[in-house]
Amino acid sequence: xxxxxxxxxxxxxxxxxxxxxxxxxxxxxxxxxxxxxxxxxxxxxxxxxxxxxxxxxxxxxxxxxxxxxxxxxxxxxxxxxxxxxxxxxxxxxxxxxxxxxxxxxxxxxxxxxxxxxxxxxxxxxxxxxxx
Amino acid sequence: xxxxxxxxxxxxxxxxxxxxxxxxxxxxxxxxxxxxxxxxxxxxxxxxxxxxxxxxxxxxxxxxxxxxxxxxxxxxxxxxxxxxxxxxxxxxxxxxxxxxxxxxxxxxxxxxxxxxxxxxxxxxxxxxxxxxxxxxxxxxxxxxxxxxxxxxxxxxxxxxxxxxxxxxxxxxxxxxxxxxxxxxxxxxxxxxxxxxxxxxxxxxxxxxxxxxxxxxxxxxxxxxxxxxxxxxxxxxxxxxxxxxxxxxxxxxxxxxxxxxxxxxxxxxxxxxxxxxxxxxxxxxxxxxxxxxxxxxxxxxxxxxxxxxxxxxxxxxxxxxxxxxxxxxxxxxxxxxxxxxxxxxxxxxxxxxxxxxxxxxxxxxxxxxxxxxxxxxxxxxxxxxxxxxxxxxxxxxxxxxxxxxxxxxxxxxxxxxxxxxxxxxxxxxxxxxxxxxxxxxxxxxxxxxxxxxxxxxxxxxxxxxxxxxxxxxxxxxxxxxxxxxxxxxxxxxxxxxxxxxxxxxxxxxxxxxxxxxxxxxxxxxxxxxxxxxxxxxxxx
Numbered sequence: 070x071x072x073x074x075x076x077x078x079x080x081x082x083x084x085x086x087x088x089x090x091x092x093x094x095x096x097x098x099x100x101x102x103x104x105x106x107x108x109x110x111x112x113x114x115x116x117x118x119x120x121x122x123x124x125x126x127x128x129x130x131x132x133x134x135x136x137x138x139x140x141x142x143x144x145x146x147x148x149x150x151x152x153x154x155x156x157x158x159x160x161x162x163x164x165x166x167x168x169x170x171x172x173x174x175x176x177x178x179x180x181x182x183x184x185x186x187x188x189x190x191x192x193x194x195x196x197x198x199x200x
Numbered sequence: 201x202x203x204x205x206x207x208x209x210x211x212x213x214x215x216x217x218x219x220x221x222x223x224x225x226x227x228x229x230x231x232x233x234x235x236x237x238x239x240x241x242x243x244x245x246x247x248x249x250x251x252x253x254x255x256x257x258x259x260x261x262x263x264x265x266x267x268x269x270x271x272x273x274x275x276x277x278x279x280x281x282x283x284x285x286x287x288x289x290x291x292x293x294x295x296x297x298x299x300x301x302x303x304x305x306x307x308x309x310x311x312x313x314x315x316x317x318x319x320x321x322x323x324x325x326x327x328x329x330x331x332x333x334x335x336x337x338x339x340x341x342x343x344x345x346x347x348x349x350x351x352x353x354x355x356x357x358x359x360x361x362x363x364x365x366x367x368x369x370x371x372x373x374x375x376x377x378x379x380x381x382x383x384x385x386x387x388x389x390x391x392x393x394x395x396x397x398x399x400x401x402x403x404x405x406x407x408x409x410x411x412x413x414x415x416x417x418x419x420x421x422x423x424x425x426x427x428x429x430x431x432x433x434x435x436x437x438x439x440x441x442x443x444x445x446x447x448x449x450x451x452x453x454x455x456x457x458x459x460x461x462x463x464x465x466x467x468x469x470x471x472x473x474x475x476x477x478x479x480x481x482x483x484x485x486x487x488x489x490x491x492x493x494x495x496x497x498x499x500x501x502x503x504x505x506x507x508x509x510x511x512x513x514x515x516x517x518x519x520x521x522x523x524x525x526x527x528x529x530x531x532x533x534x535x536x537x538x539x540x541x542x543x544x545x546x547x548x549x550x551x552x553x554x555x556x557x558x559x560x561x562x563x564x565x566x567x568x569x570x571x572x573x574x575x576x577x578x579x580x581x582x583x584x585x586x587x588x589x590x591x592x593x594x595x596x597x598x599x600x601x602x603x604x605x606x607x608x609x610x611x612x613x614x615x616x617x618x619x620x621x622x623x624x625x626x627x628x629x630x631x632x633x634x635x636x637x638x639x640x641x642x643x644x645x646x647x648x649x650x651x652x653x654x655x656x657x658x659x660x661x662x663x664x665x666x667x668x669x670x671x672x673x674x675x676x677x678x679x680x681x682x683x684x685x686x687x688x689x690x691x692x693x694x695x696x697x698x699x700x701x702x703x704x705x706x707x708x709x710x711x712x713x714x715x716x717x718x719x720x721x722x723x724x725x726x727x728x729x730x731x732x733x734x735x736x737x738x739x
Contacts, residue, residue, distance in 0.1 A: 079722075079732065081718040084718065084721040084726075085718065087725045087729075093724075097724070100728065107302060111298050115295045115459075116459075118291070119455070120456070122441035123452045123455055126440050126442040126446055127440075130437065130440035134422065136426040138440065140284055140439070140440055144284075144291055147294070148497050148500070148501060151294055151298060154298055162486065173725075174730050177729060178731065
């Protein structure tokens, strides 16, 4: 990639071509398949926690052991779930989306999506499925 | 406990020691800032530290930016006084980072150059959208600045033995002047180093206090909670939710509104977004958010111990009666544990916190004005190489002066810090986040949708605050003697955030304007693959 210091800007056609390519659609699908449901999930879990704290304080005050109650444990659970989701996302990105993104960026830098140069994209199907 | 705090005294500890530690921090950071300034040549240096900050460093700097005085003093204090309800704040502040990590950080790093408006205006008509984004950036930054400067004022009363309005105002002026120097001399690189040093000191100080407190309770969480419950004000259950927000249906609804604003606000804070542009690649942006999440999460766990520890060892009545009231819990605990030395360290760190956060906000506001309004809208991109940075520096001085004025005003109005920060989050979540999400993920989104969402969210949010009990009609209002409040909630997020999402959609479907398909293709491909992303500056 070093030789492309003075990079020629990509043309709108190249962007359209890259966007329409199957590998990009796969990249987008994989990104969204993780990020969107996970966002809904952690927001729902957070809202559940907020609603329980607001409208079910007695339940939250139920003692589990010693002075530690359900509310404290669910609160700490929010910390744990945040750390776990962070880890899952990094693992997902590293394994499922980064390889496609890196490969596409490399090809874009070499202007392989310029009109007329298509047809070499089949190698991506292999790149896209590994991992 | 009460006896170490002579009732008639207005300060705790030794002001001279507190000032000495703070002065040492200022001296060290100024030297580093001057050294950092040698490499400040281009706009990318000034706004984005040459994009040379590593992911780890940036993670620390983000934590430094985010863990403001509201986090350190406000949350610990709220836990000490209200127990569980204070803990709820910190959870919202933390979970919010997942929105930034999953949906925003990397995509924005790949598409923008310096500011939030770079992304928002990417596929829209430049002039109107940039102007709107710059206005909301300035609005959020000023709200946040107001909170920090109010915090600075409250701290001096407590820690430096400065009393009297004139002396307090002078302290605010000193803080403001120092902050202007950091920004003018160091630019983003200097500011980043200040944030890193401050975050390290803050987390180390919190670690010491946490370990010390836990040791006193035999490293038994249950015993610590029991100690806090024993000391709690009669009738307050500090271990269960509801002490602060469970009073009636309205306070409960208010809490839900606050919770929504907290979780959606972070990813719309311009000074947080701007930090993503200081790293070389999107992967470094990801790494920095991961670091930030761990550091911030661990810090809030420390705050839980510090807050309950202050409740148990100092006692809520002593805290409430101390100058600085709820914000004094952490310093009072430090004094209880380690006497004047630990208090001096905590006080110095708290000041450093305010200084660093204020510097970060100032550079964001000045970058937005210079890059978005001056260079792109007024001059239509036709500016000499250094013209933009020059304007940014002038703007930084103006913003600094405004924040000094606001700080003196906030000090005299006696506004609550954590609460003001929550309002800044509400403005960010209402005016910025919906447009960011639509821009990045919705093909059909148009200029009209962006404008309706930004202005609609901003006006609704600020308008509802003006007509809420925060400003008028209550004992604790800004203007307690008049009453023009008709909106019952103290945090407007519950109404203004959904409204802004709705307006963005409505503005888009109600226009005949076609989305800019080529630009959408460019945005998507750049955001997802990183092609064409701004590179690091080689020195």
